[in-house]
Amino acid sequence: MDALREVDTQLNEMTHEFIGKTQRHADPLKAASIHQEMIEQLSAALVQRVSVKALFMYANQWGETLKSQQLEGGNDRLLLKAKNDILERALRVKSVDYLREVVPFNTNIAQHALFSANPNGGNGQAPTTVHGVRNVYIKQTTGEVLTTYEARVMGAIQSLWFKKNVNGQPTIELKYADILAELGLTDGAANYKRVQEALTRLWNIEVTLTQYQRSKNAEYEEIALTRLIDQIVFRRKVGTPSHYQYKFEIKLPEWLVEANREGNLFDVSLILMNDLKSYLAQGLYWLVSSYPDEPAVTLELSTLAGHFHFLDDDREPIMPVYKIVERIKQACEELQTVGFIDHFEFSGKKQGLLGRFLTVTKNPVFLNAPVRSVRELNEPVQLDLFNA
Structure with a gap:
């Protein structure tokens, strides 16, 4: 469970960093570009900081919960979406490594x-x-x-x-x-x-x-x-x-x-x-x-x-x-x-x-x-x- 907590801690920190850096721009085109760049940077960092096993275990246990909570809306919807986007991109990065x-x-x-x-x-x-x-x-x-x-x-x-x-x-x-x-x-x-x-x-x-x-x-x-x-x-x-x-x-x-x-x-x-x-x-x-x-x-x-x-x-x-x-x-x-x-x-x-x-x-x-x-x-x- 410590490994899963570490993944969650890293994801939470990265999510707040993402929100802080992407909410500054009123221009929607610039905001979208920065959004994509930040997702890629943070997901790559997540793959480096946590083990592959912990990453996939976390996704298996909490991935669907994140998606359902995001769909339910509420004040945390933006945070949950960012968290889910970083996680999914990190999983894709590792899958690409396997399939390269x-x-x-x-x-x-x-x-x-x-x-x-x-x-x-x-x-x-x-x-x-x-x-x-x-x-x-x-x-x-x-x-x-x-x-x-x-x-x-x-x-x-x-x-x-x-x-x-x-x-x-x-x-x-x-x-x-x-x-x-x-x-x-x-x-x-x-x-x-x-x-x-x-x-x-x-x-x-x-x-x-x-x-x-x-x-x-x-x-x-x-x-x-x-x-x-x-x-x-x-x-x-x-x-x-x-x-x-x-x-x-x-x-x-x-x-x-x-x-x-x-x-x-x-x-x-x-x-x-x-x-x-x-x-x-x-x-x-x-x-x-x-x-x-x-x-x-x-x-x-x-x-x-x-x-x-x-x-x-x-x-x-x-x-x-x-x-x-x-x-x-x-x-x-x-x-x-x-x-x-x-x-x-x-x-x-x-x-x-x-x-x-x-x-x-x-x-x-x-x-x-x-x-x-x-x-x-x-x-x-x-x-x-x-x-x-």
Whole structure:
């Protein structure tokens, strides 16, 4: 609550500053110009002074109240309008930060149940058949699972492929620092090692995409036995046992290169994922984003539980159902704190996972973000994230 009080205190101070500086001018045109400038200055200052989490929590808790109080009128109407305008502009500023560097990503990867939100597993054994939004068969030799960290690394590779490979070839040369920059993480040996381990897992695990679609409006579904990375080439000097160079080469599988050409893609923000602490919140953001045109997404809890590896090979929960539901609820609350969703609700049955549904309603600013295809790589088009 202290964080919310701090937001409210800052907003009140800024509101009085705004009123003091905008009420001096009788000329309506000059007043309107100063009004806009002050809103932009104060909202930018608010983003700097308070945490993003506190900002969105405050908006979720008090935003609608501010609007309703403003509509009711009264002596404080001008103050309430100014307060609401500063808050909404601050939220938009942060949303623009998230959407400034979005990554076009393949829908098949997001909607097949590839990535676990339970990396330690329930009994030390990862499932081989995972029933999610789209089912997947996973063949791994080590028993390791792919987590949403690997998903983020895959997203960084995808982004760099679009930026660096102008001819649409499957192979690109990268540095560890390139991937970390895309992820918004600090440069350094520890992160290099983690990226290398993630790359190895992405290559090592074979997957069968049971409902693979070549394009967004494909007439047919296919079964694709594949890997997410076709080949990795690390380099080191001849005669040295370790110390690989910071440069390496990655070859994407043909199905993914083809999907990039066809545009079976949606956009995600890797920077936003940094502000999500739990694997499940990251994975849920990833999954819900794969429905870019839908303002609200409804999924059965049994589907969600399977998608994020909370069910075993017999489709039985690996932990008590109430814990799974609680984790889903906490993930939704995290998505609210970063402003991705406006609200969420459960419906259907009150117990169990079957017949029980989650509906997530997105913040409108995240709808229909621009998705790039390989055909657009050589077109010097300025993308406008927000249409007035």
